[in-house]
Amino acid sequence: MSKYRGRIAGMLIGFLLVIIWNFIFYFLLESPINLPLDLLYTVILCVVGFYSGKSYDINNNNLQEMKEKEAENKKINDEMQHVLQNIEEVVFRTDEKGHFLYLNQAWQSLSGYSVIESLYKNAFHFLSLGDRQEILPLLKRLKDEGKDKHKFDVSYQKKEGGVLWGEIHLKFHYDNNGRFIGSVGTIMDITERIHTEEELLEMNEELAIESQKLAVAGQLAAGIAHEVRNPLTSISGFLQLMRDNATKKQREYLDIIFAEIKRIELVLGELLILAKPQAIVFKEFNIVDTLYNVSQLLSTNAILYNVNIHTEFQKNTLNIRGDENQLKQVFINLIKNGIESMPNGGTITIKAGKENGKVFVSVEDEGAGMKKETLDKLGEPFFTTKTKGTGLGLTICLRILRDHRADVQVQSFEGEGTTFRLNFEEVKLKKKWKKSTGMLKAPVG
Structure with missing residues (x-):
């Protein structure tokens, strides 16, 4: 109705003017009735009122539309400004x-x-x-x-x-x-991204240097091992001949010499392992069985140190792909390190399970722990905290784990012990649809 308000008002004003005209012309002036003139005057006033009202309606509607568009534009502009003022870029x-x-x-x-x-x-x-x-x-x-x-x-x-x-x-x-x-x-x-890229670049440079150091250490190790082993064999043989004719006191000294020669041979063996590329035979196997066998193997040695080996396995079967013998060497080394870190006894906890789509293995001891400076040097050739260590065992372990593309995490606090956590890719073996007649192996631990 408001759309035609001007035309209605114009028509009403026209009729009102006709009534006023008739009142003045016929009632006050007492003029004779002139019907054609009255009709013409009435039509003219109505037409003028209609078109005036129509013009008003058009202008009013245009003005209303302009106001609505202006309000809409203001709303859009306010929303745009709100977005622009609140985005991070x-x-x-x-x-x-x-x-x-x-x-x-x-x-x-x-x-x-x-x-x-x-x-x-x-x-x-x-x-x-x-x-x-x-x-x-x-x-x-x-x-x-x-x-x-x-x-x-x-x-x-x-x-x-x-x-x-x-x-x-x-x-x-x-x-x-x-x-x-x-x-x-x-x-x-992108400040954080640039700093991260710079840190990665520095890390890559450090890794490249470490890689070169390891390569040089490997070459030196191979050379030293081969050069020392031959004369060492001769020395050991002649000492054995001397021992047969030695006095009791001399034999005591020779026993010490033989013990040190065995230690030299041990170091040379580890040097050759570090230097010589090892053939890796990858196959699927159950790492739970491997950990169980390793824990049983080292349990007797652990008892001598008053150490208890405790196992916690989430499942009986956790299949991974790798060289079982090499990984056994890694687990044995980590557990032995844990045992030797607790001269007064304690507990080593071996855990295995599945988390975030990966198989994890953790070896946790209750030993003295390590300082941050020591943690930063872990894996460096010839670095050791043991009085009789060679500093090559963990280096070899890390190389084996790198060949298996395993993630290695080490957490250690002084006086609270050390935890090694290894993450492997899980291998899901195909099920064989055969009727089972055996019983499920009980969880170990």
Whole structure:
């Protein structure tokens, strides 16, 4: 009804004017009735009132639509500003000279500069000097070539000091004549990513150095082992001949010499294991059975140290793919290290199970634990905390685990013990549909 309000009002005003005209003309002036004139006057007033009201209705409807569109645009603009002011990426717009014309609130969080003090300043003012010298020629070349967008990384000077890295996505704007008129873009904080990449680069360099050291150690080990073994065999043989004709006192000394020669042979054997590439035969096997056999093998040795070996296996079957003999060597070495770390006795807990799609094995002791400096050096050739250790056992273990692509985690605290956790890829063996006649093996532990 409001859509036709003007036309209705116009018609009513027209009828009202006709009534007023008739009252004045016929009642007050007592003029004779002139029906054609009255009809003509009535039609003219009604037509004028109708079209005046129609014009009013059109203008009023247009005005209402404009208000609605303005309210809608304001709502959209408010929502857009809300989004722009709350996203983590910086959104900006510049003119043809590079001055900021728009910045959202993320700019202050990123750079430390407020939006008000940054507007209408040149964007290059906030770049570090080195990047400024590189970016300016690059942008000039891109504009000369008529490129419409580009992405690059730059470093910014923060207001409170320090440097942050930003990834800029820039879009160039040109007028109809191809003249550059400004740009819009975003800046994403990638400082953490850059630092992570730098740390990874340093880590890779350190690993490369360690790899070279291991290669050199392997070559030296092979050379030393071969050079020393031959004369050592001769010395051992002649000493054995001397022992047959030696006095009791001399035999005591010779026994000490033979013990030290055996220790030298042990070191040489470990050196050769470190230097010589070992043939690995990968096959699927149940690591629970392997751990059970290893724990039984070392239980007698553990009793001598007043150490109890406790096992906790989530399942009876946890299949992995690898060289069982080599992994046995790893488990034996880790358990022996745990036993030797508890001269006053204690408990070694061996756990195995499945977590996050991987098979894990952990060996936990209650020994003296290690300092952070010691943890950082674990696996380095010839580094050991034992008085009679060679420093090669753990190096060999880590190489075996690396060949098996196992994740190794070590956690140790002084006075609280050490935990080695190994993560392997699980192998799901195909089920054989046969009738079972045996009984399920009871969990060990």
